[in-house]
Amino acid sequence: MIVVAGEALVDLVPTAEGNLAPRLGGGPYNVAVAAGRLGAPVGFLSRVSTDLFGDRLLDRLHTANVRTDLVQRGPEPTTLAVVGLGEDGSARYSFYVEGTADRQVTDPGPLPADVRAVSFGTLSLVLEPGASTYERVLWREAERGALTVLDPNIRAGLIHDPPAYRDRYDTWLAHVGLLKVSVDDARWLVDLPGDASEDEVLDVVRDWQSAGPAAVVLTRGGDGLAVLTGGGEVIRVPPTPVAVVDTIGAGDTVQGSLLAWLHEHDALSTEAVRGMDGGKWAEALAYAGAAAAITCSRAGAEPPFKRELEMT
Template identity: 80%
Template sequence: MIVVAGEALVDLVPTPDGALAPRLGGGPYNVAVATGRLGTPTSFLSRVSTDLFGDRLIRRLHASGVRTDLVRRGTEPTTLAVVGLAEDGSARYSFYVEGTADRLVVDPGPLPDGTDAVSFGTLSLVLEPGASTYERVLWREAERGALTVLDPNIRTGLIDDPLAYRDRYDSWLSHVGLLKLSIEDARWLADLDDDAGLPDVLDVARDWQRTGPAAIVLTLGGDGLVVLSGTGEVIHVPPVPVTVVDTIGAGDTVHGALLAWLHAHDALSTEAVRGLDRTNWAKALGYAGAAAALTCSRAGAEPPFSAELGMT
């Protein structure tokens, strides 16, 4: 089983007439939905509001095949994210996070037997006191031997002290088995210029890899996906052609689809990830890219179901 840990929230997404439509989301929540829809045993670890939005978030998890045994409910409101869309469909966010339920997540203690992988990321590793709780789970599960997967999914507007956050990120790497992040987030974490090219980013990724991760997957937007494999080989998979409606949830779908592919190919361990060869990485990234393309073809974070994709 895969446990996805982190926040669930509501995106307020602009519609053609200028209104804001609520869409269920949050980076970890989207990852759990994507993984569950692709037929992978998945459980969500979080604290979700008892308000109307919280009820809808829980129902969608169940409809996507995701277990909620590790979800606790609270009377505080659901976090809101107001989404702005650029002409190319890319998204920017502003957040309403004060006093919301997900920030008060409780450490569940050791995760259930049969938990092979645990995924972390986005706001849940920024906003206290929840960030410290998830951090403890990350350390404990890594020491237990689970495959730990991290997508920092940076939201700069919520990071008050970038230097302190970068230091904290560096401290996580020795406990991370698989690192997945966008090239933009990699530039920010490495304090590189916004126009730094892929070779510069890969140089930094190699330093990160020496610290801990067995492999590092970079999403390149319209340029596809790249992995720095366990042997240090760089493998690039081009994007799947698609008419983009928006990119909300695309990176999260890549994350969830990668987890689903690793599960289907009995590779949910750090050593298995380290041992994947070029052929298998090309298949894994191709599957993740195809899933993300389907998400980009429709409004909001709507990852595909397994019937829409063919596993290779």
């Protein structure tokens, strides 16, 4: 089984009429939904409110075939994210996180023995006290030999001490089997200027890989996906053409669909990820890119179901 650990929240997304419509989301939550819809055996580890939003979040997990054995419930409110959309469909966020349920998660102890991979990222590794809890799970599962997967998915407005966060991120790398990061987030994580070239970013990625990850996947926006393989090869896959409605959940869909692909190809281990050649990575990235394109073609984080991908 795959476990996705982190927050579930509600995005308030602008409509054509100028209103804000609630959409269920949160980076890790979207990852779990994407992997579940694509047929992977996946469970979700989080704390979810007992309010109406929390009930809806759990209902959607169930309809995506995501197990909720590891979901804790509490009376704290659900985190809210107000989404602003650019003309190209890109999203920016402001958050209401004080005292919310997801950051109050408690340590579940060792995960079940059949858990082969655990995915982490986004707000859950920023907001205390939950961040320290998820960090302990990361260390423990890496020590146990599970494939640990990280997407930092930076939300800079919530990181009040960037140097301290960057130092903490560096300590995670030795415990990470597969790293997925956007080019923009990579620039932020090492304080590169926004116009730093992709070659400069790849130099950073190589340093990160030498610290631990078996492979590093780069999301490149409209330029598609790339990976630095375990053998040091850079494989690039162009984007799947699509009419973009918005990009909410696109990177999360990449993460979830990669997990589903690795499961389908019996590659849910650090050793298997390290051993994947360029051809296999091209296949995996094409699959993830096609899934993300479908998500971009509709409003909010709505990853595709397996049957939709099979039709493309």
